[in-house]
Amino acid sequence: MNKIFFKISILLLGGCFLFQNLNAQKIPAYKINDLEALIDKSEKPMIVNFWATFCIPCIEEIPYFIKKTKEYEKHDVSLLLVSLDMEDYYPAKIKSFALKQNFAAPLAWLNETDADLFCPRIDKEWSGAIPATLFVNNKTGYRKFFEDQLTEEELDAEIKAMLN
Numbered sequence: 001m002n003k004i005f006f007k008i009s010i011l012l013l014g015g016c017f018l019f020q021n022l023n024a025q026k027i028p029a030y031k032i033n034d035l036e037a038l039i040d041k042s043e044k045p046m047i048v049n050f051w052a053t054f055c056i057p058c059i060e061e062i063p064y065f066i067k068k069t070k071e072y073e074k075h076d077v078s079l080l081l082v083s084l085d086m087e088d089y090y091p092a093k094i095k096s097f098a099l100k101q102n103f104a105a106p107l108a109w110l111n112e113t114d115a116d117l118f119c120p121r122i123d124k125e126w127s128g129a130i131p132a133t134l135f136v137n138n139k140t141g142y143r144k145f146f147e148d149q150l151t152e153e154e155l156d157a158e159i160k161a162m163l164n
Contacts, residue, residue: 025098027083027091029111032118035082044076045137045162050110050122050130052084053097057149058131064152065133066105068159075163083109084130123147135162 030038039048049065051058062081069079081103083094090109098107112118115128122134123145132147135158142162150158 025095025107027095027107027109029090029109030082032110032112032121035108035110036121038080039134039136040138042078042136042138044078045139045142045159046135047077047079047159047162048082048122048134048136049079050082050084050132050134052130053089053094054085055130059101061131061149061155062101062103062105064155066103068152068155069105072159072163077159077163079105081105081107083107085109087111087113135159137162140164 035048039046047065047069049058049062051062053059065079065081069077081098083089085094090111094107094109110118119126119128122132126132126145126147129147131149132145133150135144135146136142140162144158144162146158
């Protein structure tokens with residue numbers, strides 16, 4: 001009985017810390033200049049995933065982005081989930097949605113409405129469709145963009161390519 005109680009207590013405590021961490025997380029609002037500067041100055045290999053709360057393929061792929069980022073923690077791979085939701089979703093609805101989905105990763109909101117302005121600054125071929133993901137390793141000059149949902153296997157292969 002004590003072992004079961006102990007296991008349940010550990011699970012509840014861990015869940016509380018996760019919930020508290022996600023709940024305490026601030027969601028910065030970036031203009032495209034800010035986001036570009038963050039990407040350009042990153043000293044770590046970085047994955048920038050563009051998503052929205054209404055995008056089913058986005059929501060499906062984010063859990064394994066989080067999982068793979070944790071697997072590559074020793075390589076200092078960072079993940080930033082950039083919401084492209086409308087202004088009235090920022091920050092409360094984005095935060096609430098991320099909490100419900102257990103998106104335990106840094107979040108940001110792109111405070112831009114003109115996709116013709118911000119898309120080509122991320123990648124000149126980006127049509128604005130999501131999910132979209134940018135892989136950057138400034139130390140090696142690696143930069144690759146995907147405008148599609150990635151499978152877990154594709155994500156793993158891309159992280160490996162970014163690290164080499």
